[in-house]
Amino acid sequence: MPRLIVLYSTPEDTDAFDAHYRDVHSSIVARYPNLRDVRIVKPAGVAGRPSPFHLMAEMRFDTATDLDDALASEAGAASAKDLRNFAGGGVTMFIAPDEADA
C-alpha cells in the first residue's frame, strides 16, 4: 500500500504543536477521501543523537491514484494550508510507493 509520509522537524514549542496536531490537524487528515489508515509516531534519535523529527505521520491508501486524489481533494488543500498554523519547524513530505525490487 502506498503511503504519504510527512516528517515534522522539531518545532520550538512541542506542546503547542502536539495540541494543534491532535485538536485540529488530525481531523483534517481524517477527511482525506479513501484514506485507509494513519500511523503517528514520535521518532527517537539513534546513538545518543536527538531525532531531527518530532513527529512522523504515515497515511496509507489502497492505490497511488487514491493517494493522488487525496492530495488534490478539499481535505488535501486544507491540510497543506493548516501547516502554517503549527509546523513552523519545517515539514518534509514524500510518497513511499509499494516496495521496490531493489
Added chain:
Amino acid sequence: MPRLIVLYSTPEDTDAFDAHYRDVHSSIVARYPNLRDVRIVKPAGVAGRPSPFHLMAEMRFDTATDLDDALASEAGAASAKDLRNFAGGGVTMFIAPDEADA
C-alpha cells in the same frame, strides 16, 4: 514493532548508489541480529516537487531492545562504517517506536 528508519538523500550517482546498496550494504544489514524484516522503497515527490530522498530503508524488530542490540552489534558497526562508501548524499536516521497515543 519498532523500526530503524534510514533516509538516504539523493546522491550524485544514483546508479552507483543502487549497485552498492544491492551488492554490499544490504548483505550487511541482513546480518543484524534479530532483524525481523527490511522494507526498501524509492520515495517519490509530492505535488511536482522531487523527493528529497533517494531511498528509504525500514528495519523492523520485535522489541526496542532488539533494535538497540542490532545497532550495537558487529553488523551495526559495519553498516555505519559502510555508509561512507556510498552514502555521500547524506543520511538521516531515526527510530520509529510503536504507535504513539497521540
